[in-house]
Amino acid sequence: MSLIVQKYGGTSVDGPARIRAVAQHVVKAREEGHDVVVVVSAMGKTTDELIKLAEELSPIPPARELDMLVTAGERISMSLLCIAISELGHTATSFTGSQAGIITDSVHGKAKILEIRADRLRDALAQGQIVVVAGFQGMSPDRNITTLGRGGSDTTAVALAAALEAGCCEIYTDVAGVFSADPRVVPQARMQQELSYEEVLEMAATGGRVLALRSVEFARNYGVTLHVRSAFTWEPGTWVRQEEAMEKAVISAVTHDTSEAKVTMLGVPDRPGIAARLFRALADDAVNVDMIEQNVSVQGLADISFTVPKADLPVATRVSEEIGRQMGASSVTHDPDIARVSLIGAGMKTHPGVAATMFETLAGHGINIEMISTSSIRISCIMREERMVEAVRALHTAFELDTEPVP
């Protein structure tokens, strides 16, 4: 009997009808002979509602108490799921993060898992029980309740799969799997049956929203195979695993992202250390810089462009203007109306010419590329936000990702 970890997100357990459907699917896996550990998120909007209550009482609620508060959400969904499973004639036992032995550091609101002491879970499994664990939460060494931050339930599931040496970690969600592009932008987007950790990491970092970056990193580090699939159709979805095991597609996805803004410092006299000085100053003000590009003109003047989350734009602009003045820059501009479109594919490493095709495709549509950045399996271009949808569709077609009839 192999062990499966199943994780269900908030929309998958939103209300008694959904919880009943999930219970049936859990029991199905158990009856097929698997040991089953289930990780659940809070129902629907519960977490948001609890945070809203807290914020009515204090603009900056103490982090320890906020964690205590929001962890009530998973407590509710996990016990309801156990009740629904019991109604189907199986024994399910729920465990909070602390009961499941999920030991984290003490950083409330975004704690990191230090260790999993899974003895109680192993005991319950050995007794033939279905184990249901609250996602997103743990306990610090000084026995305070912590939460793992955004995507925390995915991380709980992957960490448990690693600790219990599960054959697979199934991430159930409200979409069918991981797509070659956002289906709302590209109706012909296809669900990918198999992706590498690296591809999914690049997708998560460039606007893909199915899996949280952190849980995929965790899965890669511990070699946990992920299966992202629908809790509504129950059809097989996307497998995420080590690249070695896979046939490499050249391009697996086109992602897009409008969450960033661009700052440009123009006409800086080109001396060693200008970039260092600017980005140290930005780091000191906790501005999270993503892409960076520096060009030197024939006149010995440099232009430096970089992107930051839109929320950081005011601080980034202020800091850049200050540094620009000190360094004699001719001007600083900022621009929130940009989009980043990225091509991602593990096969890129061994297929030259991907970048050329990408640039030709965009040029063919008259789309101007303002910045470029690359990794070994990704090429990102910054462009006007209003051209983004056209660019994503054009690239999706150019790289032959549009859905074809299954042979």
Add this chain to the structure above:
Amino acid sequence: MSLIVQKYGGTSVDGPARIRAVAQHVVKAREEGHDVVVVVSAMGKTTDELIKLAEELSPIPPARELDMLVTAGERISMSLLCIAISELGHTATSFTGSQAGIITDSVHGKAKILEIRADRLRDALAQGQIVVVAGFQGMSPDRNITTLGRGGSDTTAVALAAALEAGCCEIYTDVAGVFSADPRVVPQARMQQELSYEEVLEMAATGGRVLALRSVEFARNYGVTLHVRSAFTWEPGTWVRQEEAMEKAVISAVTHDTSEAKVTMLGVPDRPGIAARLFRALADDAVNVDMIEQNVSVQGLADISFTVPKADLPVATRVSEEIGRQMGASSVTHDPDIARVSLIGAGMKTHPGVAATMFETLAGHGINIEMISTSSIRISCIMREERMVEAVRALHTAFELDTEPVP
């Protein structure tokens, strides 16, 4: 600095505005120089709503999971209260039942407290923190979450007051204190400033609804002084303590109760053991018998009457008819339309004539007494339900309980 335990019920913390008001009152006690431990119930109807969700999934939810579910309610209210207190510039730390060291037996849904390991609470108090504890919940020796059943938050508060040797346990509620009768029935009812444990126990057992029987028993056993008072006016309310310390009023309250029904077995040949046989059979069917009365007529035939909770009436009637047939009773009747009206007062012990005055008062109103039972500080009469209100008002006046202007 003395330690105060304050307990707030569900209506007292129902919503952000109420939680803010409670936070202010808690901080006031702290700023007056007290160490403060606060015990909270779940907000408003939260517990009922969670139970309703569970019952949508299973008619008989597993008790362990039901406890896990409903304990989310106090988790929410206690962390919100801490957040509100922090906004007032004080440090408050919340503790679940298990974090507070409340060790119970393993009877889910109505666990009994075995032990309180209050080290964490003592540490927090020593650091000058306000301690907020989830009411109604604990942890069993095998580390499962348990709940204490009806009135459980009062019990948590009293138990913590005993364990921490608090000077006083304040029970905040939505009424001003303990009244000489239900103010909805007797508009002239007065709030009693002081009552003995025994009086409050008799009141709780005969229809009074302010304090749960169990928490008063606990307070009596450990000598914890209670102060029942309003979380809306914040005025002083009713003190409940050892009788020795008090001036004894003859009568402190008139209570009423319509939750029971009467069964009568008529014309049973009077032989030793008939009562034993009937009540053994009822006990075997888990019928909870309250009052019992047996008369023997001159013909050597006995009539046996007893009262049971209305819910138990069908079973009680069936069992009585069976036993009645075996014992040759002439008939068995049952009657749900009864009420019990009780007089309670510690001074009764030393004032003869209370019963006589009670019976005369009822006779003066033409109210027929169907059954009588007494304890050293209580006299209860069963009568027609439709005469109950008149009886309560008449007795309240006869024993000079109607409100008088404060001198």
